[in-house]
Amino acid sequence: METDFIPLDYDYFDFQGRNFIRIIGRNSEGKRICAVDSCDVYLWAILKENLSKEEIKKLLGKIEKIELDSKGRKTKVEKVELHEKNFLGKSVKALKIFATNYKDLHEIANRLDFPEIEKRRGYDLGFVTHYIIEKKIIPSHRYSISGDVLNNSEEFGGMDSVFDADFFIKMSEAKRIEDKKFAPKILAYDIETDEIKIGDGEILMISLVSENFKKVITWKSSKKKISNVEYVKDEAELLEKFCEYVKKISPDFLAGYFSDGFDLPYLKARAEKNEVKLALGSDGSEPRFSRGIEMTGKIRGIVHVDLLKFIRTAYSQYMQSETLSLNEVANEFLGEKKKDFQLRHSSKIKEGDWEKYFEYNLHDSVLVFNLFEKIWPDILEFSKVMQEPIFEISRNGMSKNVESYILHNLERFNEIPEKKPMHDEIGERMNREKYEGAFVFEPIPGLYEDICIFDFTSSYGSTIVTYNLSKSTFLEHPGKDFYSVESGGEKLHFAKKPGFFPEMLKEIIEKRKEYKRELKENPDDVLKKARSNAFKLLANASYGYQGFFGARYYSREAAAATAAFARKLIKEVIELIGEEGYKTIYSDTDSIAFLINKKTEKQVLEFLKKLNSRLPGIMELELEGFFKRGLWVTKRTGNIGAKKKYALIDKNGKIKIRGFETVRRDWCRLARKVQDKILRMVLDDGNEKNALVYVKEILDKLKKRKIEKLELIIKTQLKKPISEYKNVSPHVIAAKKMEEAGIPMRQGNLVEYYIAETKEKKKLVREKVKLPDEKGEYNTEYYLEHQILPAVENIFQVFGVELNEIIEEKKKSQNKLNRWM
DNA sequence: TCCCTACCGTGATG
DNA sequence: GTACATCACGGTAGGGA
Numbered sequence: 139m140e141t142d143f144i145p146l147d148y149d150y151f152d153f154q155g156r157n158f159i160r161i162i163g164r165n166s167e168g169k170r171i172c173a174v175d176s177c178d179v180y181l182w183a184i185l186k187e188n189l190s191k192e193e194i195k196k197l198l199g200k201i202e203k204i205e206l207d208s209k210g211r212k213t214k215v216e217k218v219e220l221h222e223k224n225f226l227g228k229s230v231k232a233l234k235i236f237a238t239n240y241k242d243l244h245e246i247a248n249r250l251d252f253p254e255i256e257k258r259r260g261y262d263l264g265f266v267t268h269y270i271i272e273k274k275i276i277p278s279h280r281y282s283i284s285g286d287v288l289n290n291s292e293e294f295g296g297m298d299s300v301f302d303a304d305f306f307i308k309m310s311e312a313k314r315i316e317d318k319k320f321a322p323k324i325l326a327y328d329i330e331t332d333e334i335k336i337g338d339g340e341i342l343m344i345s346l347v348s349e350n351f352k353k354v355i356t357w358k359s360s361k362k363k364i365s366n367v368e369y370v371k372d373e374a375e376l377l378e379k380f381c382e383y384v385k386k387i388s389p390d391f392l393a394g395y396f397s398d399g400f401d402l403p404y405l406k407a408r409a410e411k412n413e414v415k416l417a418l419g420s421d422g423s424e425p426r427f428s429r430g431i432e433m434t435g436k437i438r439g440i441v442h443v444d445l446l447k448f449i450r451t452a453y454s455q456y457m458q459s460e461t462l463s464l465n466e467v468a469n470e471f472l473g474e475k476k477k478d479f480q481l482r483h484s485s486k487i488k489e490g491d492w493e494k495y496f497e498y499n500l501h502d503s504v505l506v507f508n509l510f511e512k513i514w515p516d517i518l519e520f521s522k523v524m525q526e527p528i529f530e531i532s533r534n535g536m537s538k539n540v541e542s543y544i545l546h547n548l549e550r551f552n553e554i555p556e557k558k559p560m561h562d563e564i565g566e567r568m569n570r571e572k573y574e575g576a577f578v579f580e581p582i583p584g585l586y587e588d589i590c591i592f593d594f595t596s597s598y599g600s601t602i603v604t605y606n607l608s609k610s611t612f613l614e615h616p617g618k619d620f621y622s623v624e625s626g627g628e629k630l631h632f633a634k635k636p637g638f639f640p641e642m643l644k645e646i647i648e649k650r651k652e653y654k655r656e657l658k659e660n661p662d663d664v665l666k667k668a669r670s671n672a673f674k675l676l677a678n679a680s681y682g683y684q685g686f687f688g689a690r691y692y693s694r695e696a697a698a699a700t701a702a703f704a705r706k707l708i709k710e711v712i713e714l715i716g717e718e719g720y721k722t723i724y725s726d727t728d729s730i731a732f733l734i735n736k737k738t739e740k741q742v743l744e745f746l747k748k749l750n751s752r753l754p755g756i757m758e759l760e761l762e763g764f765f766k767r768g769l770w771v772t773k774r775t776g777n778i779g780a781k782k783k784y785a786l787i788d789k790n791g792k793i794k795i796r797g798f799e800t801v802r803r804d805w806c807r808l809a810r811k812v813q814d815k816i817l818r819m820v821l822d823d824g825n826e827k828n829a830l831v832y833v834k835e836i837l838d839k840l841k842k843r844k845i846e847k848l849e850l851i852i853k854t855q856l857k858k859p860i861s862e863y864k865n866v867s868p869h870v871i872a873a874k875k876m877e878e879a880g881i882p883m884r885q886g887n888l889v890e891y892y893i894a895e896t897k898e899k900k901k902l903v904r905e906k907v908k909l910p911d912e913k914g915e916y917n918t919e920y921y922l923e924h925q926i927l928p929a930v931e932n933i934f935q936v937f938g939v940e941l942n943e944i945i946e947e948k949k950k951s952q953n954k955l956n957r958w959m
Numbered sequence: 960t961c962c963c964t965a966c967c968g969t970g971a972t973g
Numbered sequence: 974g975t976a977c978a979t980c981a982c983g984g985t986a987g988g989g990a
Contacts, residue, residue, distance in 0.1 A: 430974050540976080678976090679976055682976025684976085686977075688974085773980095775981085782972045782979075783980090804983090854970095857968075865986070867985070
């Protein structure tokens, strides 16, 4: 049989002592294909230098004789070949040692303790990754495959008859073909339960949403007929019905939100309690969970995607949302919110409210479904670019993604993969001293007019490429042709001969530029946008990757040198900008803000061109924008300019605020709103007059308690378990109070509280903490002194206005007035 | 008891 | 499973006066 096919889900099994890959995917007719394949299994033994032919031959003979008997599986080294390879850029002689089973590679590596062998590599990739590298069956691309169709065959122990697929193919050939649009079958799901802790309460309902399919399954409430709602007898039947629908719909993706950490483990736990099998897998198997800090739930044959995880790695740093709750994320991506419903224990839900609860539950799945469709192009491109299955790329952090990209591109450089760091090595790396990071210019506080901002495109990425900075190009002792830079009082040297890491990164940056250019011509091209985005993220993460202690290609020297070269260059550019007659007012890492000093925008752009022609390597400056005004303030402690805090307004009146309390979620809404408004007024008007009137109004309102309590709620994240805090800060007290109220608090939870008036005089803020629904009056003095004034004071200071004095004056005059009356 | 400083902790920038 | 360093600023802990 021959068919086209998009591989989506990969796993492997053993049959007669050998490894087989099982790939589930779909063809263009919408049929579900399960393809089985195998590949060579091997590891590398890198030989010491200057071994004679004789010695190598002898060694080969010894290795070929290795036999294993581990865990009842008898295997042996099948074949050994000698190859000319590269390892960390150096050419080496290496033995390719073939084995029967991937799981035996570790054991074989342990047996290779011959003095002729320098290093053993390539046995810690995982079989799926190894297979993809070996056979080039890259996830999410389209292939034409051929092979025998298995139908009730004895082969693989009769697996084909158990496995739910339209075709079960023993793959004999595969070739990549031109891609066309692929619309996967998605099923979104969401559960509602009585308790938050996994398995503690009953599952009340499950909602399922797919293309033209909406359903809530429940065993609660009287069986009033409501469209989309299906009633079952009890929780056990609910679980079985859920599995039944999943099987019937047979989706490519089962998508949830925080479903790795909640929905799926909850379902599993309740299934165990009810003694029901949660047969979600295509072969009737139950979901499997990985142990670890963060759980992941895998379903055989269906790709389980927890959207929260992908959103966290791919988007969160560029998002506006203050939390990654479904409500906020859906609002930002789709402009849709969750339905309003006050969640409570089922025993407290009145008969008439159940319908609302069902709607709420169903709508959550609708949001998840729509979210999936929205971010699907990015998921698909990530998978294609990193060449790993969607299950992995949707969960991996960016360091893992960078590493996947590297591993899948090593062969072009004839490179043997480096190993993962062992436990002790990770410890050593973590204990290493921090290196110096970016340069930040200390601004002189003030309101400035006519500002231009330049920044370096992919600054650190371009630096790595320009100066060839990587583990394999780092020179312990400088040789002939090298780049060098000073960092932390020592000189770091890197060979000029291009290394594979900078070379790969160069390709990434070039591709990113190419797709970005194409996107400019055709802004609606979703695919190009996704691809451009994937390469952008990859380029941006590569610097952090080299400094990351868990990286295979970790190089603190390369990371330190990257920061050092970037620091040096930006200082030189600031110098050049000054020589041209402009005045730099601020700079942070890769951007420079300067006054254009009565010159025209055209002149500035010409200067930019001139600058670019003088920059080394692939370093490139681009125009960030021209701005009408900009404001820089002092730090609250000391009279120097605050870094990482400024506000800009462009010619269209568009405002950009960085670092100010306005953009920080741990300040109350009132303080943030007032500061935001004042910044806007000051930037619009160019003076403080109107802003002053406004702030006085607000202060007045606050004193008269005309501000709603909701505006004064402070939100802070609990970053670790309550017991681990050394300092008992207000948010820790609030978290403790919530626990006492029966709300389990875990790290990552957002704590909300306000500061209240107290009968006795209390010194510490934490003694005045109350939960939002706790009775009490808000503490006007606190909000005045610790929220509003701190947020606006130094803005007025720029104009020589001391807000404190004005308030004091007012008090004095009022006192006088009182005396008169 | 008050005051000062070191340190903790969160959440920003890039 | 976990990319990096820099920075502002509120708050508490804890010592000295």
